[in-house]
Amino acid sequence: MPRMRRALATVFLFALTCSSPASAQPGRTGAFTQPLSPRNANYTIAARLDSATRTITGSETITWRNITSKPAADLQFHLYWNGWKNTRSTFMRERALGSGNDDSRRRPDEWASIEVTTITVAGSDRTATKRFIAPDDENPNDETVMSLPLAQPIEPGASATIEIAWTAHVPRTFARTGAIGNFFFIAQWFPKLGVLQEDGWNCHQFHSGTEFFSDYGVYDVSLTVPAGWPLGATGVPRERRDNGDRTTTHRYYQEDVHDFAWTTSPDYIERTARFEHPRLPPVEMRLLLQPEHAGQAERHFDATRTTLKYYGEWYGAYPYGHITIVDPAFQSGAGGMEYPTLFTAGTRWLAPAGVTTPEGVTVHEAGHQFWYGIVGNNEFEDAWMDEGLNTFSTARAVAQVYDPNHLALHYFGGFVPWVFKDIALGRETEGNRLAGYRRDAKSDAQSTPTYRYFPSTGGSITYNKTALWLNTMERWIGWPVLQRAMSTHFETWKFRHPKPNDFFDVVSQVTGQNLGWYFDQVYRSSNVFDYGVQDLKSVRDGDQYRANVVVRRYGEGTFPVDVLVTFSNGERVTEHWDGTDRWKLYAYDRLAPVLSAQVDPNRVLLLDVNYTNNSKTLEPKGAAAATKWSLTWMVWLQDCLLSWAALV
Numbered sequence: 001m002p003r004m005r006r007a008l009a010t011v012f013l014f015a016l017t018c019s020s021p022a023s024a025q026p027g028r029t030g031a032f033t034q035p036l037s038p039r040n041a042n043y044t045i046a047a048r049l050d051s052a053t054r055t056i057t058g059s060e061t062i063t064w065r066n067i068t069s070k071p072a073a074d075l076q077f078h079l080y081w082n083g084w085k086n087t088r089s090t091f092m093r094e095r096a097l098g099s100g101n102d103d104s105r106r107r108p109d110e111w112a113s114i115e116v117t118t119i120t121v122a123g124s125d126r127t128a129t130k131r132f133i134a135p136d137d138e139n140p141n142d143e144t145v146m147s148l149p150l151a152q153p154i155e156p157g158a159s160a161t162i163e164i165a166w167t168a169h170v171p172r173t174f175a176r177t178g179a180i181g182n183f184f185f186i187a188q189w190f191p192k193l194g195v196l197q198e199d200g201w202n203c204h205q206f207h208s209g210t211e212f213f214s215d216y217g218v219y220d221v222s223l224t225v226p227a228g229w230p231l232g233a234t235g236v237p238r239e240r241r242d243n244g245d246r247t248t249t250h251r252y253y254q255e256d257v258h259d260f261a262w263t264t265s266p267d268y269i270e271r272t273a274r275f276e277h278p279r280l281p282p283v284e285m286r287l288l289l290q291p292e293h294a295g296q297a298e299r300h301f302d303a304t305r306t307t308l309k310y311y312g313e314w315y316g317a318y319p320y321g322h323i324t325i326v327d328p329a330f331q332s333g334a335g336g337m338e339y340p341t342l343f344t345a346g347t348r349w350l351a352p353a354g355v356t357t358p359e360g361v362t363v364h365e366a367g368h369q370f371w372y373g374i375v376g377n378n379e380f381e382d383a384w385m386d387e388g389l390n391t392f393s394t395a396r397a398v399a400q401v402y403d404p405n406h407l408a409l410h411y412f413g414g415f416v417p418w419v420f421k422d423i424a425l426g427r428e429t430e431g432n433r434l435a436g437y438r439r440d441a442k443s444d445a446q447s448t449p450t451y452r453y454f455p456s457t458g459g460s461i462t463y464n465k466t467a468l469w470l471n472t473m474e475r476w477i478g479w480p481v482l483q484r485a486m487s488t489h490f491e492t493w494k495f496r497h498p499k500p501n502d503f504f505d506v507v508s509q510v511t512g513q514n515l516g517w518y519f520d521q522v523y524r525s526s527n528v529f530d531y532g533v534q535d536l537k538s539v540r541d542g543d544q545y546r547a548n549v550v551v552r553r554y555g556e557g558t559f560p561v562d563v564l565v566t567f568s569n570g571e572r573v574t575e576h577w578d579g580t581d582r583w584k585l586y587a588y589d590r591l592a593p594v595l596s597a598q599v600d601p602n603r604v605l606l607l608d609v610n611y612t613n614n615s616k617t618l619e620p621k622g623a624a625a626a627t628k629w630s631l632t633w634m635v636w637l638q639d640c641l642l643s644w645a646a647l648v
């Protein structure tokens with residue numbers, strides 16, 4: 001999902017050439033000749049949506065294999081929609097810690113629920129033994145995790161067939177899932193197994209600040225919805241059957257994914273296009289669009305192509321051959337979310353050429369196909385591994401195509417965009433959301449399991465901080481090296497579940513350096529970095545000038561930084577400070593007086609929380625003063641963007 005997506009509602013000079021026309025391509029089947037993943041959690045689902053009562057009646061057969069070395073004495077399932085059942089769930093209690101969510105006016109039918117009516121394991125009815133557990137916070141009112149003790153443990157390597165019937169009520173949207181009018185976006189919607197690990201089940205309760213985690217498998221899903229309603233889903237359509245009762249059943253199929261989401265609405269219009277690249281496999285793109293956005297189809301396709309091209313070139317190929325882009329209904333709250341082979345974007349009725357709505361969110365959500373979809377980290381615990389890597393990658397991809405990127409704000413209830421063409425927003429600062437990081441820098445150490453971050457500030461650590469420390473690495477060790485590290489991580493961990501140390505190990509391996517000291521600071525601590533020029537003096541000494549430059553480490557974080565000293569005769573000296581002491585003096589005897597000093601002149605350390613103290617000048621010239629003024633302006637602007645983003 002996006003972090004403060006609307007802060008990305010910035011403007012680009014849109015310079016893409018027209019896309020190549022869609023050409024005939026044999027339909028994709030959702031199948032691979034060789035399994036790409038362990039396929040240990042496979043779901044065959046049949047579900048019927050009653051759009052009038054907003055209920056779903058479903059049944060599923062799960063074929064699950066124990067791929068650990070320990071027997072499983074129970075099974076644990078996520079029942080995510082119970083997080084939106086009432087205000088006593090852990091999700092809702094955490095949501096109340098943040099601001100801006102008023103759920104008190106919801107009508108009873110705008111809440112959600114999911115109830116398992118029967119469950120059998122290997123043909124034996126176990127319904128009576130199911131119970132709710134709350135492994136994270138022992139909240140007795142939380143019903144988002146169901147444990148099912150087994151009569152016989154499932155041994156390592158053994159498989160079990162589990163059959164579940166359930167009913168669920170579709171809410172008015174929570175967390176991008178739900179309904180408004182005849183628009184339905186259905187995600188996290190079926191009883192879903194947690195992930196069995198060597199240390200037991202990893203099956204967290206549903207939290208307001210975190211997303212999901214599950215094993216890879218094969219999904220074969222039949223969905224019955226009102227006849228004539230277009231439907232989009234993970235995978236590819238295999239079959240469509242009109243039932244003669246004004247309903248149609250759509251069957252979708254996909255191998256080697258870890259989730260399945262779908263959407264239906266009578267209002268969707270459909271467009272298709274194709275991604276082609278000399279070295280990457282083609283991808284059929286399907287767009288389900290709101291009719292009022294019909295004119296923006298190509299922009300969605302072009303932004304998706306941007307992701308498939310750059311992420312494909314940098315990290316590895318998108319293997320599925322098809323992707324579905326969903327433009328959700330106005331005020332649905334369903335925009336900006338990722339699911340395997342399908343994602344929701346989000347645009348506005350007035351989206352003039354050059355505004356990054358919908359490009360920013362489209363690049364980001366398409367990007368999750370790589371970080372989240374293909375490389376499947378645990379989003380409950382290590383959300384930075386997908387959101388952070390993806391925020392960094394989004395900003396990088398956007399900068400390739402849509403640079404320069406300008407500020408836009410929306411007025412009159414958000415409808416009317418105004419473009420500030422004289423304000424360029426940089427990839428490194430705005431793209432990586434520096435302002436949000438600066439605000440929340442100490443809110444949590446990144447290594448804290450994500451579900452335990454303070455809910456309303458966790459995003460700044462997950463998304464912004466990671467993007468900033470990755471971009472800092474890029475500026476420090478160089479993109480070719482970082483790109484090699486990230487693509488090695490992608491190749492090593494695709495269709496598996498990497499942990500943070502797996503990423504750090506790959507980076508250290510590829511760079512050939514022990515970067516533990518860096519990860520100790522950016523990942524394992526909440527220390528902030530702040531270098532600055534404390535003092536700059538020029539003292540006349542006979543026919544010479546003595547220059548005293550005192551640079552200081554104001555923050556707890558340490559990082560090697562350059563110090564650039566400029567003299568009035570134009571001479572420039574660059575010092576390399578290891579940055580570990582609290583301060584350092586650089587003294588010079590020169591015929592010319594010193595003019596200025598700057599710490600980290602190339603702004604390698606993007607995590608520096610206060611860049612305005614990084615330089616001092618003795619004789620401010622017009623240009624220098626203007627720079628200072630514009631820095632102040634940018635600081636004000638970032639704060640303004642932040643407050644504004646929090647309100648919408």
Ligand SMILES: [Zn+2]
Nearest residue numbers: 001002387390
């Ligand atoms: Zn995201």
